[in-house]
Amino acid sequence: MPSNYSSSTFDELKWVIQIRRTLEEEQEDDEDYGIPVAIFKVPKLLMESDPHSYIPQLVALGPYHCWRPELHDMVRLKLSAAKRAKKFSSTNLQFHDLVEQLLKLEQNIRACYHGYLDLNGETLAWMMAIDASFLLEFLHVYAGKFEILQRVPSRMSHLMDHAGTKPAHNAVLRDIIMLENQIPLFVLRKMMEFQFESSQQSDEILLSMMIGLFTELSPFNTTDGIPEIQISDCAHLLDFLYQMIAPKSKEASEINEIPNEIEQSPQISYRFKQFLKRLISYTKRAMQSQHIKTIARLPWTILSTIPPFTVLKQPAEILFFREQQEPREEPEPQNLKSNANRPPLTEEIAIPSVSELSKAGIRFSPSHGGISTITFNSQTGTLYLPTARLDVNTEATLRNLVAYEASSGIGALVLTRYTELMNGIVDSEEDVRLLREGGVIVNHLKSDEEGAWMWNGMSKSIRLSRVMELDKVIEEVNEYYNGLWRVKMGRFVKEYIYSSWPLIALTTVAWFLFLIALQAFCSLFGCFRALPSKRS
Incomplete structure (x- = not known):
């Protein structure tokens, strides 16, 4: 670094060079247009509730936590996994050849991350290749049904010998499913292609490993069957787990529909179809909001006050605003209607x-x-x-x-x-x-x-x-x-008896004190002797 440049100035120059190169670089493949952001920073409100569940404690995957000093101990194990991946490869490619292929996908990788990546392209490519090697070696234990991976468990022993198998295994499991610790799934697929001759075979093995991971981590019973999901439709491991666990609501399936001619067109890429689905989803959600409906009704509300249009008011409202008129057939209290339309807080x-x-x-x-x-x-x-x-x-x-x-x-x-x-x-x-x-x-x-x-x-x-x-x-x-009658009775007792109990107790105590005072007064002044006798 030149002596007349400070470290902050050098960082600014490096940032400007990176941004300029990114903006001037033309996208080589139009098929990758519209890659959705899928790897986010955990929202601050959630992070503050329990940082331990969102911040990796043992291993960093990807760029968000790669420079944390407390995670550097795992770098040696990640490099060992990269060396074994090279030996395990059935192709003639060298590891740096894989890095070169990932370097071509630099813009696609960056597009997946929501946060800005202050890394040059070569550093990012090497990081992805090494982290993917480590992750795939860890996941190999879940694909034991494949004969080609029968010798993987002995390789996995190198991974956990340093910290005790089960605790370290669970720690890595928690780290690899954290949102900020995800790496794009197409990087894993590229790595599998590096290890196996057939892309179909590599996808099959990768899917088997991901299903094994799902079985290990899913909080729910999977006896009702494993959903069929294409790994090409998943952004990363956490997205795969989400698609396997979360049911697709009827509302979501309706708003994400796109015309069949677009869905079935081979000329339109999957990424662009996903972009269209998201655009349609946001548009329909906006059109269904109460504010948009009110704005849409405003011109007709004004026109309906003009005499020539008053005769058309009722049929037009039935045809065009029926959805808003139907609830009026069954009137409800205003507070209940407002609560039904308003999303409830936690x-x-x-x-x-x-x-x-x-x-x-x-x-x-x-x-x-x-x-x-x-x-x-x-x-x-x-x-x-x-x-x-x-x-x-x-x-x-x-x-x-x-x-x-x-x-x-x-x-x-x-x-x-x-x-x-x-x-x-x-x-x-x-x-x-x-x-x-x-x-x-x-x-x-x-x-x-x-x-x-x-x-x-x-x-x-x-x-x-x-x-x-x-x-x-x-x-x-x-x-x-x-x-339920027992609930109603319990509430009655609580509201009308328990709530009145302090008043009853206060009245009883006051009456008791009055009687004691009266007795003391009469014992001193003989008020009972002053009363007329029955004999008289």
């Missing part, structure tokens, strides 16, 4: 705890499926919930899935709403015990109290959302619970 989820529901006679039963199987049977008074497995990885998995769901804007916050529901019904270890005895929770934590802490800690949300299916279940449970 703190506003009003539902009794498991203990309260159980005392009222409501039962809990496993639904043998995912979140989409949450239902309430009002005939039997049974709330069906998916079997949730609680272990040392569950909280980090759910938290990062919720953070990704909120940051990506991929649709309704289904997982967020589920965690809010569980936070609403679980208040104490007694609630966890009842759910565990009912088969809704399989608790591998040290105690039921830890399970209650986990659910109660997941109460932060960065944006509001209504999930029709889950909110309907919450309303049904509350309606059933509030209609």
Whole structure:
């Protein structure tokens, strides 16, 4: 560095050079147009609630945490994995050849990250190649059904010998599913192509490893089958887990539809189709908002006051504004209508705890499926919930899935709403015990109290959302619970007897003190002797 340049000036020059080169560089392949951002920084509100669940503690993957000094111990193991990847390759390519291929994808890699990457292209390519080697070697343990990988477990032993196998394995598991620790899935696919001759075989093995990871980390019972998902449709490992776990709501499936001629056209790339889906989603969501509907009605409201148009007012409203007129057929209190249209806050989820529901006679039963199987049977008074497995990885998995769901804007916050529901019904270890005895929770934590802490800690949300299916279940449970005679009687006693008890007690004490004072007065002045005798 020249002596007349300070370090800050040098950094500024480096930034300007990088930005200028990025802006002047032409995109070589139009197929990559519209690559969506998929690797986000965890929102501050969520990060502050539990940093340990979002910040990697053992290994950094990708650029967000690569320079943290406390994670440098794993660099040696990552380099060892890169060396073994070279030996394991069935092609004649050298490792630097793979780096050169990733260097060509530099702009695609940068496009996946929401945060600015203050790295030059060569550094980024080497980082991706080495981190991908480490990640794939770790994931190989989940693809044991392939004979070609039978010798992988002996290679994995090099990875964990330094810290004890199980604790270190769980620590790496938690790190690799963190939102800020993701690397693009197409980098992993490129690395697999480097190791195997057939891209079809490499995709099959990679999918097998990702399904094994899903089976290991999924908090829900997977006995209802494994969803079929193409890895080419996934942005990274966390996105794959999300697509496997989160049900696709009816609303999301409707707003993401694109015309068949576009969907089936081979000339239009997948990335551009995804861009169109997101554009259609945002547009439809905006058009369905109450503000847009009000603005759309404004010109007609003005025209309908002009005499020539008054005769057309009623038929026009039936044809064009029927959706807004239908609710008027069943009038409701204004406060209920406003609450129904307004997305509720996390703190506003009003539902009794498991203990309260159980005392009222409501039962809990496993639904043998995912979140989409949450239902309430009002005939039997049974709330069906998916079997949730609680272990040392569950909280980090759910938290990062919720953070990704909120940051990506991929649709309704289904997982967020589920965690809010569980936070609403679980208040104490007694609630966890009842759910565990009912088969809704399989608790591998040290105690039921830890399970209650986990659910109660997941109460932060960065944006509001209504999930029709889950909110309907919450309303049904509350309606059933509030209609039970024992609940009504309990509320009557609490409101009219317990609430009046202080007044009754005060009146009794005052009367008692008055009698004592009267007795003392009469004993001194003989007021009873002054009364006329019965004999007289």
